[in-house]
Amino acid sequence: MEKTVVYFLELADEQLIIELPALFQLVKENKIMKTPALATRLLRFPNEITPFIFELFESDSEIAMKEWSLDYLVPGLPFFVKIALEDVLQRIAQSPNEEEKLVKLDEKANSVLSDFI
Numbered sequence: 001m002e003k004t005v006v007y008f009l010e011l012a013d014e015q016l017i018i019e020l021p022a023l024f025q026l027v028k029e030n031k032i033m034k035t036p037a038l039a040t041r042l043l044r045f046p047n048e049i050t051p052f053i054f055e056l057f058e059s060d061s062e063i064a065m066k067e068w069s070l071d072y073l074v075p076g077l078p079f080f081v082k083i084a085l086e087d088v089l090q091r092i093a094q095s096p097n098e099e100e101k102l103v104k105l106d107e108k109a110n111s112v113l114s115d116f117i
Contacts, residue, residue, distance in 0.1 A: 003023075003032070005035055008023050008032070008041070009037060009038065013044070017048050020045070020049065024052045028056075028062055028065050034072075036072055039068070039072030039073050039076070040072075042073065043073065043077070046077055046081060050077070050081050050084075053069060053073060053074070054084075054085070056069060057069075057092075058088065061099075063100060063103055063105070064103075066105060067103055067105060067108065070105065070108040071108065075115060083116070086117070089109045089112060092106055092109040093106050093109040093110045
């Protein structure tokens with residue numbers, strides 16, 4: 001069975017938590033659409049998604065995933081997670097690489113930072 005956004009949106013909370021590693025892998029591989037509804041569902045589990053967010057932002061790639069995360073996930077994370085992400089967000093805001101600059105991740109990072117600093 002091919003897993004879709006609808007599949008993940010309809011899972012019971014306990015099952016979704018179990019499926020998080022697979023879900024994030026599918027999203028990173030662009031096999032699942034990055035929708036606002038999916039982000040809203042994921043934000044119900046901030047403690048469980050935090051390791052994936054850190055892994056994502058420690059990577060030099062995954063630009064589309066970072067963009068979606070800055071638009072839909074990071075703003076909804078608890079304050080303590082945002083503070084923990086501050087260094088990497090500052091790096092993107094102040095010294096974006098070429099790919100990050102091309103999709104204006106620096107502007108998005110600045111916007112997220114200005115909301116909690």
